[in-house]
Amino acid sequence: MANSRKSPQAEAEALYERLQQRYLALPAAKRPEGMRLALGYSGGLDSAVLLHLLARLRDDARLPAPLTLQALHVHHGISPNADDWMQHCDQRCAALAVDFSHIRVDLKQAVGDSLEARARAARYAAYAGLGVDMVLLAHHRDDQAETVLYRLARGAGVHGAAGMPVMRPLGEAGRIWRPLLDEPRSVLLAYARTVGLAWVEDESNAVSDYDRNYLRREVMPVLLGRFPSAPAAMARAARHFAEAASLLDALAEEDAGGVVQRLPVGRLLALSGPRQRNLLRWFLARHGLRPDERQLLLVLEQMLTAKEDANPCLRLAGLEVHRYRAEICVARWVEVLTPRAVPAEGLVQLPDWCGELHWSRALRGLSEACCVGLEVRPRQGGEMVRPRRGGPNRPVKLLLQEAGVPPWLRRRWPMLWQGGKLVAVAGIAVAADCQSEGEGAWPDWRPLDWPDLLGDK
Numbered sequence: 001m002a003n004s005r006k007s008p009q010a011e012a013e014a015l016y017e018r019l020q021q022r023y024l025a026l027p028a029a030k031r032p033e034g035m036r037l038a039l040g041y042s043g044g045l046d047s048a049v050l051l052h053l054l055a056r057l058r059d060d061a062r063l064p065a066p067l068t069l070q071a072l073h074v075h076h077g078i079s080p081n082a083d084d085w086m087q088h089c090d091q092r093c094a095a096l097a098v099d100f101s102h103i104r105v106d107l108k109q110a111v112g113d114s115l116e117a118r119a120r121a122a123r124y125a126a127y128a129g130l131g132v133d134m135v136l137l138a139h140h141r142d143d144q145a146e147t148v149l150y151r152l153a154r155g156a157g158v159h160g161a162a163g164m165p166v167m168r169p170l171g172e173a174g175r176i177w178r179p180l181l182d183e184p185r186s187v188l189l190a191y192a193r194t195v196g197l198a199w200v201e202d203e204s205n206a207v208s209d210y211d212r213n214y215l216r217r218e219v220m221p222v223l224l225g226r227f228p229s230a231p232a233a234m235a236r237a238a239r240h241f242a243e244a245a246s247l248l249d250a251l252a253e254e255d256a257g258g259v260v261q262r263l264p265v266g267r268l269l270a271l272s273g274p275r276q277r278n279l280l281r282w283f284l285a286r287h288g289l290r291p292d293e294r295q296l297l298l299v300l301e302q303m304l305t306a307k308e309d310a311n312p313c314l315r316l317a318g319l320e321v322h323r324y325r326a327e328i329c330v331a332r333w334v335e336v337l338t339p340r341a342v343p344a345e346g347l348v349q350l351p352d353w354c355g356e357l358h359w360s361r362a363l364r365g366l367s368e369a370c371c372v373g374l375e376v377r378p379r380q381g382g383e384m385v386r387p388r389r390g391g392p393n394r395p396v397k398l399l400l401q402e403a404g405v406p407p408w409l410r411r412r413w414p415m416l417w418q419g420g421k422l423v424a425v426a427g428i429a430v431a432a433d434c435q436s437e438g439e440g441a442w443p444d445w446r447p448l449d450w451p452d453l454l455g456d457k
Contacts, residue, residue: 019057073086158248264326288319412447
């Protein structure tokens with residue numbers, strides 16, 4: 001019987017053809033202007049293979065539209081060889097005419113409980129800043145199996161057991177794409193050897209100190225000895241879990257009454273325990289929070305059992321979960337606000353304040369003389385302003401309460417000062433002796449976590 005096994009060259013070509021077909025199946029691949037792709041390039045085997053495949057794809061005359069390709073290397077500074085790895089990546093990209101850039105990250109300042117988590121968070125923050133259509137990562141089927149096993153060992157639910165998605169959002173408009181997630185590592189290794197690729201080896205992969213390495217080096221070989229098809233089976237299980245997770249998300253959206261910025265407590269009270277937890281988990285995930293079981297139950301208890309006039313708050317991963325006027329809200333946590341000069345026109349971005357200052361023309365706006373030398377400052381407490389000529393001075397705190405501004409937003413509501421004088425409370429009041437006779441400059445404040453709070457003037 002003839003040997004039907006393909007030659008290494010044929011296997012390598014088959015891998016490229018599968019990547020090409022996956023790319024062509026993306027609707028955006030047929031856009032006349034093409035797609036802007038970026039590769040997260042570590043220099044290791046997996047990303048070296050994907051870099052080579054993408055360079056071939058970029059040069060493929062059969063594509064319906066051209067694509068642009070760049071590579072980003074994140075320099076973590078953990079290994080003493082990190083500089084050599086970055087130089088290797090630069091040289092490989094130059095050989096393939098791929099634009100190369102790198103970014104150095106300080107993992108002491110990055111968010112995450114472990115070194116692995118901080119490094120991952122730093123990479124994704126760098127990817128989000130690229131401004132491309134898609135960032136491609138070279139995870140493969142063996143990585144997926146390890147991820148599922150790792151998360152199950154830590155008590156993951158359905159969403160965690162779904163492993164890594166093939167596609168997921170990145171920032172406001174981008175996407176993360178893992179086009180090799182269905183390919184075993186052995187196929188990538190064979191491709192690299194066939195086409196003569198060079199790659200770097202991270203020396204930390206040789207030790208079992210990190211959880212992932214322990215699973216890869218100590219657990220998976222034993223599992224494969226008993227169940228050779230375990231990686232494929234776990235990848236298949238991940239797809240099943242992903243389907244179940246999508247059904248739970250659909251149920252949660254239905255229980256919420258649609259996609260909502262704030263979750264009415266009444267929606268939760270009307271549900272059974274499992275559906276309460278599912279709805280709250282879905283709502284928090286939409287705001288970037290993925291609490292563990294203990295944290296989820298604590299949030300649920302605090303939000304549902306608080307007195308009607310109470311405003312409980314729990315801080316999770318740099319965000320705050322509040323209950324206010326029978327709604328659950330997620331807000332950014334701002335510890336320190338710095339005064340800064342602002343112009344009295346246009347749109348003023350204040351990212352440290354988590355909002356935007358919009359200037360428009362309105363009756364009782366700031367007079368021209370009071371628009372000079374403005375500075376935005378945080379509340380200190382005790383500020384007073386006279387909103388109407390002939391009227392009394394009124395506490396700013398009371399004005400914010402009457403406007404329905406939640407307590408956590410009052411702490412970072414911008415006060416506009418001219419020298420030592422408070423001339424306006426953004427979006428709420430302009431001091432009477434600073435008001436123009438006709439239309440003047442009116443400062444609207446749009447907090448990013450509650451942009452529709454005051455509406456238009």
